[in-house]
Amino acid sequence: MTLLPQGPLLEAESVSKRFGGLRALDAVSFTLEAGELVGLIGPNGSGKTTFLNVLSGFYTPDTGCIRFMGRRIDGQEPATLAARGIARTFQITKIFRRITVLENLLVPGLTDWTIGRQAAGEKARAILARLDLERLMDAPASSLSGGQAKLVEFGRVMMLEPRLILLDEPFGGVHPTLKRLMHDTIRDWNAEGRSIILISHDMGSIFDLCARVVALHAGRVIADGTPEAVRNDEAVIRAYLGVDDTGAAS
Ligand SMILES: Nc1ncnc2c1ncn2[C@@H]1O[C@H](COP(=O)(O)OP(=O)(O)OP(=O)(O)O)[C@@H](O)[C@H]1O
Ligand SMILES: [Mg+2]
Known part of the structure; x- marks a missing residue:
């Protein structure tokens, strides 16, 4: 990979995103150094997917700015950002079900x-072999299990050879064997120098994979540190218990 400019790989500065009266992201600031693998956690509706959507160009933030490799990227199209080195998977798997597994990796x-x-x-076939999907490459994508379909998304990420990978709940409902393969793949990506933001409710996976965890609640960053520190953080415990700052259950 080419030399990086000085400074962090990714910088979000006071990013906000509203939907009507709802503040899905409320002045989120976040910095990712090149080579980091960060877990992003938080209760349902805390803004995790929205944050990935603004980082990957699916949403434009209302205020704030995002820099990737020193350049402003907020408001740019997903395809532009993919070409610049930001790839993602989706919480609800998005693959083309009527074409084959191989063709899914060859989409223009x-x-x-x-x-x-x-x-x-050849590149696509090598990637499918690495994901243990080679024997299914000519099968229609509709024939895959949920976990295998998720692996096709991983394969598409690999076609892009991205610098930053954004994973939105990759392990949900996935068979343990495939989950292990996903863990190994994520570790391999990181060992290759790719930076990763991993959203997951699966704390076991977060603890296994991430040295740093960021917690969101109601669109705000409420903790940022080691998995151990974040798990024991009082604000994080309160957020998961559904208790607001006045101590009343919400
Ligand atoms: N396109 C949208 N239009 C309206 N509201 C939205 C939209 N996207 C997200 N929201 C709202 O913004 C808030 C944050 O949602 P988001 O999907 O980012 O949460 P999340 O942390 O990913 O939750 P989960 O763990 O359930 O996936 C929620 O209240 C959600 O209903
Ligand atoms: Mg989500």
Whole structure:
């Protein structure tokens, strides 16, 4: 990979996003250094997916700014950001069910066709082998299990060779064998120098994979530190118990 400019890989500065009267993100500031693998946790509706959506260009923040490799990226299109090195998976898996597994990795826009059709095909096959999906490459994507479909999303991420990978709840409802494969893949990506933000309600996975955890609640960052420190943080415990700051259950 090319040399990075000085400074963090990703910087979100006081990012806010409203939906009507609801503050889904309320002045979120967050910095990610190159090579970090950060867990993003928080109760349902705390703004985790919304944060990934603004980082990946699916939403434009109302206020605040986002810098990636030193340049402003807020408001840019998802495809532009994918080309610049930000790839993601979705909480609700988004694959093309009517085409084959292999074709899902060769969708224009995800694939760098300048390398040529044959090279792209070879790259896709190698990725599918790594994800243990090679024998299913010519099967329609509709025939896959939920976990396998999620792995196809992982495969699409790998086609992009991104610098930053955003994973939204990859382990939900996934068979333990596939979950282990996902863990290994995430570790491999990180060992290759890719930075990762991992949203998960699965604290076991977060503890296994992440040295740093950020907790959101009601659109605000309420804790940022080691998994141990964040798990024992009082504000985090209150947020998960559904108790507001006055001590009353919400
Ligand atoms: N497109 C949208 N339009 C209106 N409200 C939205 C939209 N997207 C998210 N919200 C609201 O913003 C808040 C944050 O949602 P978000 O999906 O970011 O939460 P989350 O932390 O990912 O939750 P979960 O753990 O359930 O996935 C919620 O109250 C949600 O209903
Ligand atoms: Mg979500």
